[in-house]
Amino acid sequence: MSGVDHLHELLGLPTVDFQHATGEVPVQAADAAAWRISVDPYDDESEMTWEEAFQAFLKAVDPAGVRALIVGQWGESYEEDSSYPIDLIIAAADRLTSLEAVFVGDMISEENEISWIEQSDVTALLKAFPGLLELGVRGGTDLVFSPTKHERLRSLTIETGGLPVGVIRGILDSELPALERLDLWLGVSAYGGDADVADLAPLLSGTRFPQLTHLGLRNSELQNEIATAVASAPVVAQLRVLDLSNGTMGDEGAAALLDGQPLTHLEKLDLHHHFMTEPMERRITEALKPHGVRVDVSEREKPWGDRGIEGRYTSASE
Template identity: 70%
Template sequence: MYSIDHLSEFHGLPVVAFPEPDNDVELPEADAAAWCIHANAWEGRENWQDAFHRFLATVDAGRVRALVVGSWGATYENDSSLPIGLITAAADRLTSLEAVFVGDMTSEENEISWIEQSDVTVLLAAFPGLLELGVRGGTGLVFPPTRHEKLRRLTLETGGLPGEVVRGIASSTFPSLTHLDLWLGVSEYGGDAELSDLAPLLGGVRFPGLTHLGLRNSEIQNEVAEAVAAAPVVAGLHTLDLSNGVLGDEGAAALLEGQPLTHLACLDLHHHFLSEEMEQRIREELEPHGVLVDLDGRNTPWDDRGPEGRFTSVAE
């Protein structure tokens, strides 16, 4: 299974944890870090609200470019509307904010599908200059159709991405979007998106500037690969990421037999269930054209049950 670590870099900046009270470490310049605000649910020395207010009083808030929301306490009970509400309420002070990531937690802190999220589009409404939005956790996640002129990168990391969220994204207007990464997950943890939900994304019209598309960590990875094989959006991509799911030879064959992929800079298929023969075929067809192919992490089904024993990298 995939190990989810704390972010070390976000929005091109090193992630720096805002220190706990009475820790006199030297801090970087406000615009030189992606600041992670974290409240330890078990030690309980300081809640997230107090940590955030102390952060605003300590750094030059008007120069902060990126915020990373770590644990906000009992995140399996209290949803992300608390930190999101505090950040949006400080919009008049965070005038240079370009990027927010909500839910930077490891499985030791909280399993990804236990993280209680909320309506993250509130951040887009509050910060018209936001360039990047990342979210970890799909439980309770809300994403109604939204318009935002500046957003370039959108990443949703989940063990199960609700179909309603996918439909909300597919109905949104993001004219500047170049990078879209969706972890679709499994139905057991709320990942009920269907191919029809992805159709507007694959049509190439909704987000005409898209150069990176990730449809990852899916229990319907073969069906996704078959749909991508004929999807107009692929022609404009530099990178295509179908990793971390249950991709087998049937899906990979459909991908190779569809439209040409030789224009890609990278095809990421790591964590897969491909045979050695299919791996070799992919390399022979794409690598001579300069395509970087990631085929790391060949898996075998649990209990030798064939396709039914395949598993995604991330679920619970």
């Protein structure tokens, strides 16, 4: 699960781990942090469940002031799915009256591989919290995103080693009129990423989310094909940030971007973790940098062995 780290912030608030084991009252005000609640099922010194840790949190801080919650390891999360912590958060909705952001599954590989995290229908959070501005999820196993309507959601992030096509269709069938940022980690077919470029057509048309200014289609084994589709996609005209990083993009995809519609209106083009050659890195940077576009072509990778294109790999899969 390289390229995946614990969140450092959410909703612009710094992450603070709630120290449930000590029972100490946090020094931070409830609204001054993105609170991360996590339990280690193999910690011999603390046998507290996630439910117990969450209840301790609600007693230690003013729930009405909490703006951002990060759900870390909730136990043996490769066996028990995320409906366990989600249901507990929803049950406290009448107390978490200021909640604006939730991230479910903030784990690194030492805790659980990204494709082993058991997820569930995360739209339950959107239904329970009409004021939610940001929703993030890590892990695609059994992930469900039912078509839903939410008036205020501005940011949706789904990080997976393989994103099921049903999730993509659920997102694109949803009514999210305020959505400004969409970040999808598409992953690989070996870990459940069964979508193809055609499944992204409603998104690329630019008709689904009129307020969208930040689009990430990342961590894909189809990164060249995605870049080719994006090169002529109407949605690009409304973007400020285009993120095609963490995947298998090579010179083929970069050339398609350069030969397609102008990208000079972007604030940032993120292509980090790629398989482009150094000359292509220079080409794309020199084409856009004079227009004020920040181009990230860091982390040039090498294919495994002598397998060429077939040896390319995404940043996160297992």
